[in-house]
Amino acid sequence: MGASIPTLGIYVHFPWCVHKCPYCDFNSHPLKDGLQEQPYTQALLADIDGSRELLASRNITSVFFGGGTPSLFSPQSFRQVLSALGVTNCGPQPEITIEANPGTREYHGFEGYRSVGINRLSLGAQSFSDKALKRLGRIHCADETLRAFADARVAGFDNINLDIIYGLPEQTPAETLDDLGKAIELGPEHISWYELTLEPKTEFHRRPPVLPAEDSMLEMESAGRALLQAAGYVRYEVSAWAKPDHQSAHNLNYWLFGDYAGFGAGAHGKISDSAGVRRTARASQPRLYMNDPAHQVVTELDASRLRFEFLLNALRLPDGVPFVDLSKATGLDTAVLEPEWSQGVARGLLRKDRIATTALGFVYLDGVLQSFL
Structure with a gap:
């Protein structure tokens, strides 16, 4: 492969959650008829097979299993997907991340995910206040996050991200710093610390909660930034903080306008070649995706859109x-x-x-x- 050929990130989407949170605008669907693990995994394998030429021509630098709640699926499903991608548990591996929610960790142990080659964990803590978690519609409590983090360490995960949200309903600056301080005490290699936003088509957008005033938000951001810096975390993107040598390779690829292939319901991709740059999107409804995993909408990016999308990522x-x-x-x-x-x-x-x-x-x-x- 020539040096001019771009590398490739891989995003694989798992669309189901136990419960849809009121602030979430991701393509996630509450479990109603049970987890359709086997048919969905087979659809993913067919989807990946349809891109075998692309996969064979690129060096895969990262794989990200996102959702939804990927940790509802068994390690065997991830083993099959990684094998189809040509990423095995032998030799040098790319960064392979799985998102997990503390409230679903009992479904499958972290040891199983680590054994199939997954080497990075992103844990959706969001807050260490049970009151705040309840307001966010989360199904876990703070103690479950602590236990999940400890279990992940025992399982061998030495690269863990914690998601923490600030600017929560009725949250004070002191409560924000308490959340962040507890996250730092655990010593994760990476913290994604981001402001709550009321996204369209979410329950919070339809019924807005009482959020902190703007001056409180500014105080939270300033004090939180100082706390993270003092703890040795380096901000390398708007919401991303990492210890040295632990930046997310997958997310950096997005922000540097790198190429990535998306597989799964609602997954998006961006591919560049001599013909130009194009976006791809799979059907967002799991049923439609499983019926026709090869179907995708392809959009060619014109110069105006290319300019904006490049800046949208690089300036972060x-x-x-x-x-x-x-x-x-x-x-x-x-x-x-x-x-x-x-x-x-x-x-x-x-x-x-x-x-x-x-x-x-x-x-x-x-x-x-x-x-x-």
Whole structure:
């Protein structure tokens, strides 16, 4: 394979959850008729088989099992999927992540996932306050998170991410720091610390809870950032904090506008080749996907969309990327950034030497991105 051929990340979606949380806008479906593990796994294998030429031509650098709740599925299903992808439990392995919820850890032990080659765990803690977890509609309690984390360590996971949300309904800055402090005490290699947003088509959007005032939110973000930095975590993306050498390879690939293939109900992909850059999307309803796993919607990205999507990802990185990366990833000349880029530089929001925001621009990132629409 030539050095110019992009590497490939793999995203595999598992669409079922025990319960749909009121803030969740992901493609997740409550378990109603039981987990259809075998037919869904067979659909995934057929889907992957349809992309065998792509998979054979690229070096896979990461695999991410997301959801939904992937940990509802047995280790054997993941073994089959990894084998179909050509990722075996022998020799050097890419980063292989599974998302798990503390409330479903009893379904299958972490040892089983580790034994099939999964080497990174992302645990959906969200909060260490039982009151806050109940408001979020979570099915687990704080003690279950502590036990799940300990069990994962015993199982051999030495690369663990904790998801923590701040700006929760009626949350105070002190409660935010308490949550974050308890997460740090556990010593995960990675913390995804992100603000609660009321996404369209969610229960929280239809019936908004009482959220903290803007000044409280700013206090939470500032104090939390200082706490993470003092604990040795480095912010490498808007919501991502990692210990040295533990950045998520899979997520970095997204933000650097790398290629990735998506398999499973509602999974998205982005593939580039000599013909251009295109997005792919599978059917979001599990039943439709299982009936026709090969069906996908393919969208070619024009220059305007390419420009925006590249910036949407690259500017989430505090250090951004060199200007030359725009051309490498999209084939576009940096002239397509004008006049908006020079205007952003003049306003003190964008840097002149690379595709990156200033510290001020990072705070107002949403507004910066809007200027390129």
